[in-house]
Amino acid sequence: MTSTAQIVRYGELKPCRTAFIDAHTPGSDQKENFTIIGGGVSESPDQYVHIADPIGFNIGAAGQPPKCRNSLHSHRTAEVFFVAKGRWRFFWGRWGDAGEVVLQEGDIFNIPTGIFRGFENIGTDYGMIMAVLGGDDAGGGVIWAPQVITDAAEHGLVLSEKGKLYDTKKGQKLPEGVRPMALLTQQELAAFPEPTTLDVVPHYVARYWDMMALADKQPARVIGENAMLRDKPGFEIDFLTRGSIPDAPYKVEVNEVVMPVRGHWHADVDGDAYTLAPGDTCLIKPGAHLRLAPSMTGESSLYRIRATKDPAGPTWKP
Structure with missing residues (x-):
């Protein structure tokens, strides 16, 4: 009989260091991504999934050393983070300068959908944030700010139109007939909101204490x-x-x-x-x-x- 409880231990989490398109980009190349429950949004076949069961939402995590950041991206469904370890700065907007907030251990941030967001570990030790993503398929993947895709290509990673990563440093290339992920147009970019810190923090951030x-x-x-x-x-x-x-x-x-x-x-x-x-x-x-x-x-x-x-x-x- 299948157990009614399944546990993934913190000390047994299996990281993926090539999960996303910025895995080679300086400043983001030391990230570790974890898919704990559900399929997640990883773009790499190397991502280990601890519990694959569809349960209506996904649980994941990101681990980063100090000064490491996650590049600007957006999701079609909810992305909620709480800080498990360390001190983190979250920022958002087309260029990451529309607003920001610093979170401590236990704080939680329900990042509004439809805006570009990124985050970095500003603590002094390895940090971990736990994530809840909406839906079983987590919205079908990640939407990257155009500069992230351009920067990644300069460091050997190409994302296909189907959301799969190819590493040119390993001799990989897009299959015949498969195009690279298209950059968002200026018209498409204009549809992404630019809320300020005062728009977001009072309504989407809760403090531990x-x-x-x-x-x-x-x-x-x-x-x-x-x-x-x-x-x-x-x-x-x-x-x-x-x-x-x-x-x-x-x-x-x-x-x-x-x-x-x-x-x-x-x-x-x-x-x-x-x-x-x-x-x-x-x-x-x-x-x-x-x-x-x-x-x-x-x-x-x-x-x-x-x-x-x-x-x-x-x-x-x-």
């Missing part, structure tokens, strides 16, 4: 119906602490993922006991009975993500 305060007695609704952040992007996210975890087991009604932020947690799934640590990802299938509890005293918090029937597509409204 604010959520800790709100989740003192009941779960803090972060994304979803009547939540802290705008949009209902095909999944909902709650933030739970020691004081807001249900005492009794509850039946899982839809695909559910729990991801500890601080502290160690006990998870009892249909009588099977697991211990979860920060950075671990636990998928619980519908029909299971789940009970969560911190395993020791001290600060404890986690994110819980559930699939919803809301459209996973574009949600940004000026």
Whole structure:
């Protein structure tokens, strides 16, 4: 019988260093990308998928050393990040100068769909951000700012019109009849919004300590119906602490993922006991009975993500 719980341990994550078109571009060439649940949006056949099950959304992660950045891109569905480790700067706009915000460990950012965005590790050690992407196919891939594609070609990577990477440094080339990914036209680029920091941060960013305060007695609704952040992007996210975890087991009604932020947690799934640590990802299938509890005293918090029937597509409204 298939287990109703599947766990991907932080220490067992398998990185891909050639996942995207900027993998050779100086400043972005030390990135590590992780596809934890779902197919993700990697452009490389080298990407390892830990749990391939379609659950209505995708879970991934990006790990980067200090001063390493992820190039400007956009998605057709939601992209939500929370910082697992380190200090990160997120920036957005056609050239990355329309707005920015700095996030610390535990902070969460529901990046508006339909804008170019990038991020960099501005901490002093290797950092990790965990990602939730809307939809089973995550919108069909990544839309790159034109300069990213041009820069990548100068360093040996070419993206086909079908979203597959070819490395000319390895002697690879586009197959006959396959064209390179077309650059966005000026008319197409004009359709991408340029919201300011004041447009975005108050409505799309939640700080860890604010959520800790709100989740003192009941779960803090972060994304979803009547939540802290705008949009209902095909999944909902709650933030739970020691004081807001249900005492009794509850039946899982839809695909559910729990991801500890601080502290160690006990998870009892249909009588099977697991211990979860920060950075671990636990998928619980519908029909299971789940009970969560911190395993020791001290600060404890986690994110819980559930699939919803809301459209996973574009949600940004000026």
